[in-house]
Amino acid sequence: AQTVTQSQPEMSVQEAETVTLSCTYDTSESDYYLFWYKQPPSRQMILVIRQEAYKQQNATENRFSVNFQKAAKSFSLKISDSQLGDAAMYFCAHGSSNTGKLIFGQGTTLQVKP
Amino acid sequence: EPEVTQTPSHQVTQMGQEVILRCVPISNHLYFYWYRQILGQKVEFLVSFYNNEISEKSEIFDDQFSVERPDGSNFTLKIRSTKLEDSAMYFCASSRLATTYEQYFGPGTRLTVT
Numbered sequence: 001a002q003t004v005t006q007s008q009p010e011m012s013v014q015e016a017e018t019v020t021l022s023c024t025y026d027t028s029e030s031d032y033y034l035f036w037y038k039q040p041p042s043r044q045m046i047l048v049i050r051q052e053a054y055k056q057q058n059a060t061e062n063r064f065s066v067n068f069q070k071a072a073k074s075f076s077l078k079i080s081d082s083q084l085g086d087a088a089m090y091f092c093a094h095g096s097s098n099t100g101k102l103i104f105g106q107g108t109t110l111q112v113k114p
Numbered sequence: 115e116p117e118v119t120q121t122p123s124h125q126v127t128q129m130g131q132e133v134i135l136r137c138v139p140i141s142n143h144l145y146f147y148w149y150r151q152i153l154g155q156k157v158e159f160l161v162s163f164y165n166n167e168i169s170e171k172s173e174i175f176d177d178q179f180s181v182e183r184p185d186g187s188n189f190t191l192k193i194r195s196t197k198l199e200d201s202a203m204y205f206c207a208s209s210r211l212a213t214t215y216e217q218y219f220g221p222g223t224r225l226t227v228t
Contacts, residue, residue, distance in 0.1 A: 044219070044222070045207075045222075046219075047216060047218075047219075095217075099162060100147065101159050101162055102157075102159060
């Protein structure tokens with residue numbers, strides 16, 4: 001079975017600074033996807049970034065980038081130039097390419113200080 | 115931009131009552147999912163649905179749950195006899211492919227069982 005672990009329940013960052021959220025996972029699948037979702041207070045789930053496991057190159061999306069270490073089963077999210085609107089709960093997720101099922105971590109609450 | 119919609123946004127029901135949560139996935143998507151999030155906890159997979167049948171279900175998805183695609187647009191989750199512990203946010207998601215390349219989430223239905 002797949003598991004996803006986020007060991008940081010809460011993180012804080014100063015506006016305009018950089019923060020890294022950690023995520024580790026365990027999987028028996030050889031082909032899978034990894035995601036970071038943002039959940040603001042509205043509780044809407046918003047896709048931030050995705051990574052195909054077969055790709056060595058780390059995904060980037062504007063101010064968001066990942067550090068994907070496949071052998072270590074680590075998938076961290078880096079947010080550069082943090083903005084007040086980045087404050088939210090962030091969930092790391094493993095996606096099965098066979099079943100379409102997403103397994104989420106426990107989430108990290110990010111606070112952005114002005 | 116197309117989006118997944120869910121109705122109602124908030125449903126209050128008494129223990130033992132039946133509820134139906136409705137979702138309208140993105141029109142050209144073929145794979146549909148339900149997830150739930152108990153307040154303050156992680157998002158949990160319930161069920162995936164493709165070609166008018168369940169592809170996979172979790173241990174949470176017991177006999178009191180059922181899903182249906184009654185027409186070409188709606189995707190419903192029925193809980194036959196609600197329990198207090200069913201109180202949660204229920205998210206519908208859809209994707210065009212089975213590879214979870216990108217699952218789009220609806221805004222969620224907050225279910226409160228009293």
